[in-house]
Amino acid sequence: MTVDPRNLRPSASFTPHHIAEIHRAADEGIYEIRGFGAKRRMPTFDDLVLLGASVSRYPLEGYRETCGTNVVIGGRFAKKPIEIKIPITIAGMSFGALGVNVKEAIGKACTAMGTSSTTGDGGMCEEERQASKLLVYQVLPSRYGLNPDDLRRADAIEVVIGQGAKPGGGGMLLGQKISPRIAKMRTLPEGIDQRSASRHPDWTGPDDLTIKIEELREITDWEKPIYVKVGATRTYYDTQLAVKAGADAIVLDGMQGGTGATQDVFIENVGIPTLPALRLAVQALQELDMHRKVQLIISGGIRTGADVAKALAMGADAVSIGTSALIALGCNKPVHLEDYEALGTAPGYCHHCHTGRCPVGVTTQDPKLQERLTADHGARLLRNYLSVMTLELQTMARACGKNHVLNLEPEDLVALTVEAAAMAGVPLAGTNWIPGRGTY
Amino acid sequence: MIDVDIAGTQVRALNQRLHALPKDTNERAWRVLNPMGAHSIAAGLTQPIEVRVEGHVGYYCAGMNKEATVVVEGHCGWGFGENIMSGLVRVTGNASQAVGASGHGGMVIVDGDAGARCAIGLKGADIVVGGSVGHFSAFMAQAGSLVVLGDAGDNLGDSLYEARLYVRGSVASLGADCVEKKMTPHHLQKLERILAKAGMTADPKSFRRYGSARKLYNFHADHADAY
Ligand SMILES: Cc1cc2nc3c(=O)[nH]c(=O)nc-3n(C[C@H](O)[C@H](O)[C@H](O)COP(=O)(O)O)c2cc1C
Ligand code: SF4
Numbered sequence: 059m060t061v062d063p064r065n066l067r068p069s070a071s072f073t074p075h076h077i078a079e080i081h082r083a084a085d086e087g088i089y090e091i092r093g094f095g096a097k098r099r100m101p102t103f104d105d106l107v108l109l110g111a112s113v114s115r116y117p118l119e120g121y122r123e124t125c126g127t128n129v130v131i132g133g134r135f136a137k138k139p140i141e142i143k144i145p146i147t148i149a150g151m152s153f154g155a156l157g158v159n160v161k162e163a164i165g166k167a168c169t170a171m172g173t174s175s176t177t178g179d180g181g182m183c184e185e186e187r188q189a190s191k192l193l194v195y196q197v198l199p200s201r202y203g204l205n206p207d208d209l210r211r212a213d214a215i216e217v218v219i220g221q222g223a224k225p226g227g228g229g230m231l232l233g234q235k236i237s238p239r240i241a242k243m244r245t246l247p248e249g250i251d252q253r254s255a256s257r258h259p260d261w262t263g264p265d266d267l268t269i270k271i272e273e274l275r276e277i278t279d280w281e282k283p284i285y286v287k288v289g290a291t292r293t294y295y296d297t298q299l300a301v302k303a304g305a306d307a308i309v310l311d312g313m314q315g316g317t318g319a320t321q322d323v324f325i326e327n328v329g330i331p332t333l334p335a336l337r338l339a340v341q342a343l344q345e346l347d348m349h350r351k352v353q354l355i356i357s358g359g360i361r362t363g364a365d366v367a368k369a370l371a372m373g374a375d376a377v378s379i380g381t382s383a384l385i386a387l388g389c390n391k392p393v394h395l396e397d398y399e400a401l402g403t404a405p406g407y408c409h410h411c412h413t414g415r416c417p418v419g420v421t422t423q424d425p426k427l428q429e430r431l432t433a434d435h436g437a438r439l440l441r442n443y444l445s446v447m448t449l450e451l452q453t454m455a456r457a458c459g460k461n462h463v464l465n466l467e468p469e470d471l472v473a474l475t476v477e478a479a480a481m482a483g484v485p486l487a488g489t490n491w492i493p494g495r496g497t498y
Numbered sequence: 499m500i501d502v503d504i505a506g507t508q509v510r511a512l513n514q515r516l517h518a519l520p521k522d523t524n525e526r527a528w529r530v531l532n533p534m535g536a537h538s539i540a541a542g543l544t545q546p547i548e549v550r551v552e553g554h555v556g557y558y559c560a561g562m563n564k565e566a567t568v569v570v571e572g573h574c575g576w577g578f579g580e581n582i583m584s585g586l587v588r589v590t591g592n593a594s595q596a597v598g599a600s601g602h603g604g605m606v607i608v609d610g611d612a613g614a615r616c617a618i619g620l621k622g623a624d625i626v627v628g629g630s631v632g633h634f635s636a637f638m639a640q641a642g643s644l645v646v647l648g649d650a651g652d653n654l655g656d657s658l659y660e661a662r663l664y665v666r667g668s669v670a671s672l673g674a675d676c677v678e679k680k681m682t683p684h685h686l687q688k689l690e691r692i693l694a695k696a697g698m699t700a701d702p703k704s705f706r707r708y709g710s711a712r713k714l715y716n717f718h719a720d721h722a723d724a725y
Contacts, residue, residue: 088717201600201619204581206542206562233716245602245621245640246659250715255638259618260558260577260596269537273558273577276513277542 090322091230093155093411093421095223095359095381096314100331102359103368105478106471107487110457118456125452126462128172129376131353132214132283132306135275139283139306140192140213143172144448145376145463146366148383149311149357150196150216150287152178154231154240155318155411158185159428160387160420163436165189170437171444176216176378179229179254181243182208189433194285197274200229200254202244206277214307215274216285217267219258219296222315222358225289225329229254230319235414237423264299271304285309290335290358291328297342301352309378310339312358316381318421319412332358332369334481340373341483349373350464363450370451371458371466372482386443387436388418394430500525505532509539519545535575540568546585560587563604579606582623586695595632598625601642607696614651617644620661626696634673636663645692647700655708663708664689666700677711 068074079090111117118125132139148164155178156164162185168175174192177183181203187193195212197204209215220226231240233249241248261270271284286300287309300308312332317325336356343349356369357378366377381389392405397417401410411421419430455463458470472487473479479486480493502512512530519525523545530551533539537556540549543566551559554572564583573591582601592610599615601623608616608625614632617625620639630648637653639661649667656673662685663676672678681703689702 201581201621204600205583205602206544206564206581209562247715250659251717255619259599259615259637260580266557266576269557269576273538273541273561276509276538277562279514279517280510 091232091319091412092322092325092409093316093318093320094325094409095316096325097409098326100314101333101475101478101481102314102331103333103365105333105475106368106473106482106484108364108367108371108454108458108466108470109472110454111459115459117459118461120453120456123456124461125456126464127448127452129353129464131285131355131376134306134352135280135304136214136283136306137279137281138213140174142174142192142376144444145370145374145451146171146360146444146447147173147194147355147376147378148175149315149378149380150176150178150194150218151380151384152180152229152231152318153183153186153243154178154180154235154423155421157419157422157424157428158183159431159433160384160436161186162189162433163387163431163440164383165193166433166437167440167444168192170441171448173444174213177212179231180240181205182212185433187211189437196287198229198254199256199258200244201259202246202254209274209282210278212282214283214285215278216287216309217271217274217305218287219267220287220289220291220311221317222289222311222313222329222332222335223317224320224324225291225313226256227320227324227328228256230412232319232412232414235412235423240423264303267300267303275304283307285355287311289313289315290330290332293330293335293338294342297339297354298346301343301346301348305352307353307355307375308339308343309355309357310335311378312336312356315358316384317411331481332356332360333478336369336372336374337481337483343373350375363447363452364454366447366451367454367463367466368471370455370463371470372468372484375464383440383443384420386440387420388431388439389416389420391418393418499527499529501529501531503531504536504539505534509536512539513541516540516543516545516547516549519547521545523547533570533572537575540566543568543585554591555589559589563587573610578608579604579623582606592629593627597627598623601625603642605692605695607698611648617642617661620644624692624695626692626698628698630667633670636661636676637673639663643688643692645689645696645698645705647698655710657714658708658710660710662688664702664705665708666705669706669708672708675711675714676708679707679709681705681707 161183165186169191175190176194194214198218231252283306285307286305313329353375356374394417416422471484528549533553541561546565551570556575558577560568568587570589579587580599584604588607593608593612595613597616598606600619609628611629616631616635622642626645633651640659646665650669652670653673655676
């Protein structure tokens with residue numbers, strides 16, 4: 059007997075994915091842990107467009123007139139602010155989530171492009187320090203591998219309070235990724251499922267944070283720029299409190315920001331998207347007269363030069379990328395198909411960084427898999443990608459008539475949807491309506 | 499002995515002076531006067547010098563210490579000797595929360611009582627408390643030792659890894675995955691050495707030892723109620 063396909067009515071609530079996930083939960087008794095960022099739909103920079111120049115404004119010549127891309131970070135308090143040549147930095151990704159091949163590749167690419175890379179949970183990887191001219195050193199709740207020597211040899215310090223993928227949650231590194239070297243750096247037994255703390259051990263709240271930042275400045279003789287990284291939630295208040303606590307720069311990570319390993323339910327359901335978070339942070343800085351004085355580095359779902367241009371136009375000073383950098387290095391590339399299959403996935407869908415069995419050698423501690431991506435080849439790929447993003451960014455800035463990418467402004471933007479207009483605080487295209495402003 | 503009066507806001511000048519000392523410095527004995535609860539006093543030292551602070555200090559005194567000996571004659575605020583790498587730091591009075599947090603090496607001594615989360619996230623340092631410690635002490639402690647001559651508050655050693663805890667008095671309650679363990683001759687010897695180094699007189703045999711049951715090292719569905 060054949061089934062009439064018209065009678066197969068799918069449930070909008072219990073989708074095939076939800077049904078499979080309930081079955082999996084019932085079988086395994088543990089929540090799903092995975093890598094990558096949020097997969098759900100949400101308003102993004104795709105919902106904004108730039109207004110190129112025309113009669114009312116004139117553009118700059120595409121391949122002739124210069125369009126600056128450099129940004130100075132840390133001028134507020136640090137004796138030695140850093141200057142990045144392009145406003146695209148590489149986000150903190152733990153040595154543990156990433157292999158040494160990738161850490162080194164990132165460092166080399168950043169040095170070639172004149173931008174910064176960032177350590178991550180688990181401490182400073184020597185190969186990355188050697189490769190990266192501008193290295194930002196994270197001080198995380200776990201304090202794994204934290205030491206004053208590395209603090210002093212960093213070019214900037216980032217106090218991590220949260221991440222967009224898991225604001226309020228701690229880190230995770232499953233046993234299969236705790237190699238002897240990683241275990242030693244973290245002072246942990248090999249092979250355990252490691253869970254990093256979600257709160258710093260020696261301070262709570264904004265007043266303590268002020269004192270903590272001061273201590274880090276004292277230890278490094280007030281030389282290093284100090285960033286504060288937050289996951290996007292109550293962004294307006296978090297930004298103002300971080301500024302008040304003495305941050306030189308704010309790193310703000312929207313909910314679509316990537317992760318090496320986090321509970322799926324957390325990734326998809328906690329935090330706000332990058333778009334509204336950015337607007338709230340800029341507003342908070344402006345109200346304190348700190349916009350462009352305390353630099354704002356935004357991350358979470360940045361993929362193209364267009365995303366960067368829109369982020370800068372909304373008021374960011376720079377962006378930070380994680381997932382897209384890994385994709386440039388080969389993440390989700392359609393090669394080694396059998397290895398994706400062994401993980402129960404396929405190129406384009408993979409989010410299996412937590413397993414340590416990355417088919418393309420990016421998020422693995424297995425030396426055999428790491429051979430699939432050498433540091434030099436990875437550096438070349440990432441450098442190309444960063445160059446393309448920068449060219450795209452400059453193209454759009456010139457088209458808007460700007461001789462520096464930081465001259466992009468909210469006036470250069472309109473939104474394609476009501477939601478994005480409300481969240482980004484720019485008018486709906488063809489109107490002067492910004493939902494939430496004025497009387498309606 | 500070099501005296502530095504830091505009344506007012508002179509912590510920066512003091513730390514700068516101490517940080518600038520060359521490796522083979524002759525200026526090895528320092529006395530800090532009028533600390534008046536200031537924060538980050540003698541933080542980030544790297545030389546084998548001796549610093550005596552006469553009075554009470556605020557947060558993070560002797561933070562991230564390497565090699566130096568820092569003695570506070572008074573009480574101290576949060577994070578005394580936090581993330582210590584080596585050397586020895588001591589407070590003669592009481593200490594607030596998070597003493598020696600995430601300390602990697604060296605020794606932190608509190609002659610009086612220590613507040614909550616003493617030795618939190620410990621990574622190899624030895625912490626010795628003459629009095630009692632507050633709740634959640636040695637939370638997620640990974641390596642090193644916490645020695646308490648008095649009592650311990652609730653949830654001692656919650657989510658403990660490989661750190662060793664020795665308590666002479668009572669323990670209000672043990673945290674998740676923390677259990678009492680047998681005191682072997684090996685541990686008695688270790689404890690004796692730590693007590694001697696800290697200048698504390700106590701019979702190692704009068705202590706009980708606590709450590710990790712190691713049941714939470716790998717996620718398991720049936721442990722859900724322990725998390
Ligand atoms: C594999 C991986 C590991 C990460 N590890 C850390 C970390 O150790 N510390 C941290 O603050 N953020 C970490 N993050 C988050 C990134 O710093 C950044 O916030 C995020 O990737 C930005 O969003 P995007 O991935 O959409 O670019 C990690 C992200 C990824 C993808
Ligand atoms: S391909 Fe590798 S880096 Fe990309 S999602 Fe899969 S496991 Fe993670």
